[in-house]
Amino acid sequence: MISLLDGKKIKYVHVARTFPFPLVRQKYMKKKCVSQLCVRISNSPVWNDLLLKVWDIYVKNRIMVFGNGEMPDFWGDAWCGITPLNETFPELFAICNEQKSKVAEVAKRGWRLSFRRWLDEHLQNQLRSLHDLLSPFSVSVANDTPKWIKGEKGAFSVKTIYKSLWSQEVGTTM
Secondary structure: OEEEEEOOEEEEEOOOOOOOOHHHHHHHHOOOOHHHOOOOOOOOHHHHHHHHHHHHHHHHOEEEEOOOOOOOEOOOOEOOOOOOHHHHOHHHHHHEOOOOOEHHHHHHOOOOOOEOOOOOHHHHHHHHHHHHHHOOOOOOOOOOEEEEOOOHHHOOOHHHHHHHHHHHHHOOOO
16 A cells, blocks of 8 residues: 545555556556566666665565455465565475466466476475465455555555665664
């Protein structure tokens, strides 16, 4: 969510589903998940600057409240806990064929993933742990919604991102 000043009231708008600027969403996000955005030569300098300075902080401090699974990246977004699956299971992620899949795509296949090579005993145990983690989740009709960890009531605001940037610069934690 981001906060927009409308007269004297502040409105909160969901960034990922109803991105406030349709043209920006169409040009830069296309059908990608928020966590899959990256700096490109073809991007505008303003967009690349935003991605370089704030995006990492935004993605690391945002979790996805799971709904229909159409929005979150299976590996890159924190949707079944506070840590993305690519950080929880880095060895499985490294050899997985579906590194850019959305949660809904993997859920439709019964949480089955394919890998570039056979899994040894250690990786099979990790895959079992991943399946145990995923088994309680089922796709619903509700939309996925982002929740900002550092914000009041889960709402993203410029103030909280500024505090995050400032605390990194000073070397303190919030």
